[in-house]
Amino acid sequence: MSILQIHRELAARYDGGASLLSYTNAFELLIAVVLSAQTTDAQVNKITPALFSRYPDSHALAGARQEEVEGLIHSTGFYRSKARNIIGASKVLVEDFGGRVPQTMEELVRIPGVGRKSAGVVLHHIFDKPAIIVDTHFGRVVRRLGLTAHEDPKRVEQDIAAQLDRAYWSEFSMTANLHGRALCHARKPRCSECFLLPWCAYGASVQGVS
Numbered sequence: 001m002s003i004l005q006i007h008r009e010l011a012a013r014y015d016g017g018a019s020l021l022s023y024t025n026a027f028e029l030l031i032a033v034v035l036s037a038q039t040t041d042a043q044v045n046k047i048t049p050a051l052f053s054r055y056p057d058s059h060a061l062a063g064a065r066q067e068e069v070e071g072l073i074h075s076t077g078f079y080r081s082k083a084r085n086i087i088g089a090s091k092v093l094v095e096d097f098g099g100r101v102p103q104t105m106e107e108l109v110r111i112p113g114v115g116r117k118s119a120g121v122v123l124h125h126i127f128d129k130p131a132i133i134v135d136t137h138f139g140r141v142v143r144r145l146g147l148t149a150h151e152d153p154k155r156v157e158q159d160i161a162a163q164l165d166r167a168y169w170s171e172f173s174m175t176a177n178l179h180g181r182a183l184c185h186a187r188k189p190r191c192s193e194c195f196l197l198p199w200c201a202y203g204a205s206v207q208g209v210s
């Protein structure tokens with residue numbers, strides 16, 4: 001089965017349109033994505049209303065006290081480094097980009113705490129630009145489906161980009177991610193319920209299908 005057919009199967013079953021993070025503008029999404037490292041989107045959504053009420057834009061957060069930000073984001077884990085990153089990110093936004101979130105991958109990854117995955121989320125959801133967003137769920141799903149053999153996110157991104165028209169990149173990123181959360185779990189993938197099982201060598205192997 002080609003990657004385009006897999007994309008169509010996934011698109012038919014999942015609504016890949018919306019981010020699971022809550023935000024009202026580019027600044028809020030960028031900060032929420034940085035905070036979402038090593039925790040759930042639901043956990044981030046619990047603390048961002050108070051954080052953005054206190055610091056509504058990059059100028060406000062750039063001038064924040066580290067200890068106060070740590071207190072507001074404590075429950076997301078790794079709160080010291082995350083506080084440092086979101087204050088640092090805001091300073092870069094103010095000093096290098098006039099307080100606004102930039103619109104290219106090259107500029108976004110210069111911001112503290114922002115890797116290619118986070119940049120891709122912003123490019124897709126805010127600026128409607130094609131992006132392959134490689135997180136732990138996406139990487140696991142595409143490896144099991146045999147679409148890449150790589151662990152390194154940038155190599156995964158390159159492998160998918162080489163096979164799939166860029167018009168489908170963002171939707172495929174979101175639907176494969178949702179598939180990883182819904183069925184293709186890290187420890188116990190629910191292969192017997194999976195509509196991709198007939199084309200999945202990994203699924204066939206754990207199901208004992210020859």
Ligand code: SF4
Pocket residue numbers: 141144145183184185189190191192194195196197200202203204
């Ligand atoms: S068959 Fe199993 S391993 Fe393959 S995509 Fe489906 S859930 Fe994941």
